[in-house]
Amino acid sequence: MTVILDLLNSDPREKMRSDQPRHPEKAKRPDTPIQSKPAWIRVKAPGSAQWAETKRIVRENKLVTVCEEASCPNIGECWAKKHATFMIMGDTCTRACAFCNVRTGLPGALDADEPVKVAEAVAKLGLEHVVVTSVDRDDLADGGAAHFAATIAAIRATSPATTIEILTPDFLRKAGALETVVAAKPDVFNHNLETVPSKYLTVRPGARYFHSVRLLQRVKELDAETFTKSGIMVGLGEERSEVLQLMDDLRTADVDFLTIGQYLQPTRKHHAVARFVPPDEFEAYEKVAYAKGFLLVSATPLTRSSHHAGDDFRKLRERRRGLARDAIEPTKASL
Numbered sequence: 002m003t004v005i006l007d008l009l010n011s012d013p014r015e016k017m018r019s020d021q022p023r024h025p026e027k028a029k030r031p032d033t034p035i036q037s038k039p040a041w042i043r044v045k046a047p048g049s050a051q052w053a054e055t056k057r058i059v060r061e062n063k064l065v066t067v068c069e070e071a072s073c074p075n076i077g078e079c080w081a082k083k084h085a086t087f088m089i090m091g092d093t094c095t096r097a098c099a100f101c102n103v104r105t106g107l108p109g110a111l112d113a114d115e116p117v118k119v120a121e122a123v124a125k126l127g128l129e130h131v132v133v134t135s136v137d138r139d140d141l142a143d144g145g146a147a148h149f150a151a152t153i154a155a156i157r158a159t160s161p162a163t164t165i166e167i168l169t170p171d172f173l174r175k176a177g178a179l180e181t182v183v184a185a186k187p188d189v190f191n192h193n194l195e196t197v198p199s200k201y202l203t204v205r206p207g208a209r210y211f212h213s214v215r216l217l218q219r220v221k222e223l224d225a226e227t228f229t230k231s232g233i234m235v236g237l238g239e240e241r242s243e244v245l246q247l248m249d250d251l252r253t254a255d256v257d258f259l260t261i262g263q264y265l266q267p268t269r270k271h272h273a274v275a276r277f278v279p280p281d282e283f284e285a286y287e288k289v290a291y292a293k294g295f296l297l298v299s300a301t302p303l304t305r306s307s308h309h310a311g312d313d314f315r316k317l318r319e320r321r322r323g324l325a326r327d328a329i330e331p332t333k334a335s336l
Contacts, residue, residue, distance in 0.1 A: 023102075023104050023105070024097070024104070024105050024268075024270060025105065025106065026097040026105055027097070027105075027268075027270040027271070028270070030270050032269035032270065033266070033269055033270075033271070033272075033273040034269070034273070035266050035268075035269060035274075036266075036273075036274055036277070038265075038277070039277045039279075041279070041280050041302055042263065042265075042277070042302050042303065055085055055126065058122055058125050058126060059085060059122065062118045062119075062121055062122045062125075063118065085122075085126070086132040086133070086134055086168070086307040086310075087119050087122070087131070087132070087133050087134070088103075088133075088134050088135060088136065089115055089116075089119065089133060089134070089135045089145075089148060089149070089152055090108070090111060090115075090135045090136055090138050090145045090148055091108045091109055091111075091112075091136060091138075092104050092136065093105065093106045093107070093108040093109070093136060094106075094108070094136035094137050095107070095108065095136070095137050095138060095139040095140055096137040096139070096170075096207040096208070097206070097207065098195070098204065098205050098206070098207065098208075099203060099204050099205075099206070099271060099272040100195070100196075100204055100205075100234065100237070100264060100266075100267075100271060100272050101267075101271075102267035102268070102271070103136060107140070108136065108138060108140060111141075111145070111148055115148070115152070116148070116151040116152040116154070116155035116156075117155050119133065119152050119155065119156065120152070120155035120156045120158065120159040120160065121159065123156050123159065123160050123163060124159045124160050128160070128163055128311075129162070129163060129164065129311055130163065130164045130165075130166065130310055130311030130314050131156060131160075131163055131164075131165055131166065132166045132167070132168060132191075132306075132307040132310050133149070133152055133153070133156075133165065133166070133167050133168070134167070134168035134169070134306075134307075135148075135149065135168075135169065135170060136170075137170040137171075137207070138170070139173075139207075142175070143172075143175055143177070143178045143181065144170060144172040144173075144175035144178045145170070145178075146172065146175065146177075146178035146179070146181040146182050147181055149167060149169065149181075149182045149185065150181050150182055150184070150185035153165055153167070153185040153186070153187055154185060164188040164189075164311075164314055165187045165188050165189075166187065166188060166189035166191060166230075166307075166310055166314065167182070167187045167189070167190060167191065168191040168192070168193065168306055168307065169182060169190070169191070169192050170192075171192065171208055171209070171212060171213050171216055172216065173207075173208065173209065173212055179216060179219055179220070179223070180223060183220055183223040183224050183227065184223075186224070186227075187227065188227070188228065188314065189227070189228045189229075189230055189258075189310075189314060189317070190217075190220045190227050190228070190229050190230070191229075191230040191231065191232070191258075191306060192213060192216055192217055192229075192230075192231055193231055193232040193233070193306060194210065194213050194214070194231050194232070194233050194247060194251070195208075195232070195233055195234060196233055196234060196237050196239060197233070197239045197240075197243035197244060197246075197247050198210040198211075198243075198247075199239070199243060200237055200238065200239060203272065204237055204272055213231075214250050214251065214253075214254050215254070217229050217231055217251070217254045217256050218253070218254035218255065221254070221255045228257045228258065228296075228314070228317050228321075229254075229255070229256045229257050229258070230256065230257060230258035230259075230260070230306075231251055231256050231258075231259060231260075232259070232260035232261065232262065232304075232305075232306045233247065233259075233260075233261055233262075234261075234262055234263065234264035235261060235262070235263060235264065235278045235282075235283075235286075236263050236264040236274050236275055236276055236277060236278050237264050237272065237274075237275055238275035244261075244286065245289060248289065248290055248293050248295075249293065251295075252293050252294050252295065256295070257295065257296040257297065257317060257321075258295065258296060258297040258298070258299075258313065258317060259290050259295050259297075259298050259299075259300075260298075260299045260300070260304050260305070260306055261283060261286050261287075261290075261298075261299070261300040261301075261304060262300075262301065262302065262303060262304035262305055263277060263278055263302040263303070263304075277302075278302065280301065280302060283300040283301050283302060283304075284300070286298075286300045287299075287300040296317055296320045296321065296324075297313060297316055297317050297320065299313065
């Protein structure tokens with residue numbers, strides 16, 4: 002049986018803001034039917050003691066998580082392991098992507114204490130690897146780059162052994178923003194392409210596909226040691242050939258890690274699911290992606306950017322070391 006989690010409707014923060022529509026830009030859109038999910042998409046409802054403890058720490062530190070805001074289907078599993086993806090700079094995004102369930106509107110002022118609050122929560126949860134993401138903040142001169150850098154620095158100060166992964170917006174038209182974030186030395190820099198370029202106008206209208214590809218390429222130019230990562234959703238009407246071309250674009254940008262997951266429609270006002278991609282097609286995408294040279298690939302219906310992020314980081318590091326050893330061995334043999 003498939004369990005659907007209506008996390009946002011049960012969130013007390015939503016009741017406090019019931020007079021404010023979550024997605025005002027979508028209010029007048031015609032409803033689109035939500036298809037029944039196939040048998041291969043199953044999640045467990047949250048409720049374990051560990052899940053409750055993670056929720057308590059998040060609430061005590063007055064933090065926002067993308068796990069809740071984006072209605073992630075993996076929240077029960079991740080929070081039971083005390084894994085949470087912190088969403089900084091508020092819960093309101095300046096973009097209006099057709100797939101996303103994060104609140105849209107004019108955000109409030111940044112909380113100057115938020116970097117320290119995130120760092121304290123990381124320490125309390127005892128995280129070996131943490132993922133920090135954010136809403137888009139087009140209203141800020143640097144797109145929130147300095148806030149990202151401050152959050153990374155605060156985590157380093159309190160939990161120096163913790164590895165840090167960031168999932169950033171595109172910093173479109175924010176000169177110098179990327180350089181600020183990369184200089185803070187995250188271990189993994191993730192920026193999701195989300196979909197193929199032909200779907201940007203309807204799925205991700207505020208973004209530019211080739212700007213996002215160039216952003217990831219620029220990270221490697223600034224710091225070749227930083228792992229780069231990007232993810233897409235399938236089931237939005239894309240063609241297989243388009244996904245393969247996207248893989249080539251990411252490899253041209255020297256991206257290390259690719260994630261591919263099934264798009265799940267949050268509400269009737271969001272973009273419709275064109276189809277549910279079966280598991281064997283995800284397996285085929287994974288094989289092709291490895292053949293194209295990605296260090297790591299995660300492609301399953303329930304794959305999400307931050308799912309198993311700590312385990313995946315360890316695999317990334319091991320595979321890079323393996324490649325370095327393989328490069329040394331032939332040199333030794335020739336001496």
